[in-house]
Amino acid sequence: MLEDRSNYTLEDMDRMSVFHPLTSIETHMKQGPMIIEQSKGVRLRDHKGRELIDCGAGLWCVNIGYGRPEIAQAAQQAFENLNYYHIFGGASNEPMIRLADKVLTLFRERSGAPQMARVFFGTSGSDANDTNAKLVRYYNNLRGKPEKKKIISRTGAYHGLTTMAAALTGIDIYHKAWDLDGSGVLHTSCPHFFRFGLPGETEEQFTDRLIGEIEAMIAREGAETIAAFIAEPIMGTGGALLPPKGYFEKLQPILEKNDILFIADEVITGFGRTGDWFATGLYGLKPDIVTLAKGITSAYFPVSASVISQKIWDVLEAASPEYGPVMHGFTYSGHPVGGAVGLANLKIMEEENLPANAAKVGSYLREQLKARFGDHPYIGDIRGQGLMVALEFVADKAKKTFFKAGQNPHRVVAGYAPDNGIMIRGLPFTETLAFSPPLSITEGDLDQAMDALAKSLEQAM
Numbered sequence: 103m104l105e106d107r108s109n110y111t112l113e114d115m116d117r118m119s120v121f122h123p124l125t126s127i128e129t130h131m132k133q134g135p136m137i138i139e140q141s142k143g144v145r146l147r148d149h150k151g152r153e154l155i156d157c158g159a160g161l162w163c164v165n166i167g168y169g170r171p172e173i174a175q176a177a178q179q180a181f182e183n184l185n186y187y188h189i190f191g192g193a194s195n196e197p198m199i200r201l202a203d204k205v206l207t208l209f210r211e212r213s214g215a216p217q218m219a220r221v222f223f224g225t226s227g228s229d230a231n232d233t234n235a236k237l238v239r240y241y242n243n244l245r246g247k248p249e250k251k252k253i254i255s256r257t258g259a260y261h262g263l264t265t266m267a268a269a270l271t272g273i274d275i276y277h278k279a280w281d282l283d284g285s286g287v288l289h290t291s292c293p294h295f296f297r298f299g300l301p302g303e304t305e306e307q308f309t310d311r312l313i314g315e316i317e318a319m320i321a322r323e324g325a326e327t328i329a330a331f332i333a334e335p336i337m338g339t340g341g342a343l344l345p346p347k348g349y350f351e352k353l354q355p356i357l358e359k360n361d362i363l364f365i366a367d368e369v370i371t372g373f374g375r376t377g378d379w380f381a382t383g384l385y386g387l388k389p390d391i392v393t394l395a396k397g398i399t400s401a402y403f404p405v406s407a408s409v410i411s412q413k414i415w416d417v418l419e420a421a422s423p424e425y426g427p428v429m430h431g432f433t434y435s436g437h438p439v440g441g442a443v444g445l446a447n448l449k450i451m452e453e454e455n456l457p458a459n460a461a462k463v464g465s466y467l468r469e470q471l472k473a474r475f476g477d478h479p480y481i482g483d484i485r486g487q488g489l490m491v492a493l494e495f496v497a498d499k500a501k502k503t504f505f506k507a508g509q510n511p512h513r514v515v516a517g518y519a520p521d522n523g524i525m526i527r528g529l530p531f532t533e534t535l536a537f538s539p540p541l542s543i544t545e546g547d548l549d550q551a552m553d554a555l556a557k558s559l560e561q562a563m
């Protein structure tokens with residue numbers, strides 16, 4: 103007979119049954135879960151009845167906001183029509199075909215990237231980056247360059263947490279005790295001028311120093327051994343880090359000259375968050391591969407995509423008679439319901455012009471944050487682009503010193519926030535709070551969120 107569990111609360115059952123990702127087991131066993139019961143627009147309600155403005159859009163992903171009935175309808179229709187069939191061996195389905203076509207059209211027409219040629223679907227940003235890491239190896243094997251395999255990533259980067267994606271991720275806490283097999287992964291310096299610029303160094307000099315370091319790395323390792331460079335155009339988990347002036351303009355020709363593929367990880371920056379459809383367009387990037395997830399469905403259904411360029415496709419196509427089928431893919435690649443949800447989501451984004459709203463209210467947010475918190479003794483930098491915004495804490499503003507490891511002032515502030523009516527996340531790389539609400543948020547909601555932040559700051563410090 104099964105044990106009678108009817109006396110257990112949901113909190114008890116969570117503690118006894120759920121293995122939570124990215125959660126301290128020690129803290130969770132003491133505090134229990136925060137159960138989110140409902141969501142609508144930019145707001146969540148938890149099991150304590152608190153109404154919370156979600157300043158994180160979940161994990162930078164619910165771009166259109168919560169609870170849109172159009173998505174539920176599109177999903178229901180798709181479930182009733184074709185709830186699943188795989189796309190191996192040339193099988194296909196209409197919603198997935200149309201979503202691939204839509205993504206390519208957006209890239210070609212709205213982001214000045216006509217070279218993007220095919221879309222490979224997965225279900226998470228991590229698996230898409232694992233796909234990319236495999237693809238660059240496959241590509242070089244197929245074109246007779248089996249030595250060209252290493253991938254350069256950056257300190258502070260976040261590319262996911264499957265084995266290879268975690269190895270590409272450049273933040274130590276994700277590596278500690280996990281024994282990742284990151285063979286062939288190299289990390290170059292984090293492009294965070296505010297934090298890592300040397301005393302007296304200008305932003306341009308900082309860029310030149312970092313680019314020089316990359317050139318030296320390529321020379322040291324040998325260009326013939328390096329397959330790809332992966333970068334988030336704006337680092338997300340690293341702290342909404344905008345590239346320093348001239349960074350990508352100087353980087354890209356070096357990659358081209360050395361026959362190194364450029365993978366733009368647009369898992370966060372894609373689909374409007376920066377105020378542009380893609381950071382590829384925003385910065386005039388020329389990626390060979392783009393990683394997409396999150397905003398492609400606004401997280402209503404797990405879908406990710408690796409978008410590859412014609413250059414890569416041509417090599418794969420030419421080698422096809424010799425190598426046979428591309429032996430890579432997942433049960434849920436190209437899921438028809440994901441396709442339908444993605445299409446309905448992008449329709450809302452286009453009709454409501456949410457990228458433009460992100461640009462407009464994002465500027466307002468940064469202005470207001472600077473006006474309200476710019477003089478705060480522990481807030482050293484307020485930065486961002488569109489609705490990818492961050493506040494970084496400093497221990498001493500005049501001396502520009504930072505908090506010691508483990509002090510985590512940002513996490514203390516974030517801990518007070520729910521009682522004041524917001525969810526806001528402290529990031530793991532530097533002492534930084536991220537503002538990344540749904541792109542549908544209004545200035546009025548942002549004012550309310552900033553009031554709650556002010557209260558939380560006051561309580562914390």
Ligand code: PLP
Binds near residue numbers: 263338367368369
């Ligand atoms: N790449 C970037 C830039 C991300 O921010 C994330 C997740 O936050 C990922 C990849 C991994 O995505 P997922 O959590 O869907 O595996």
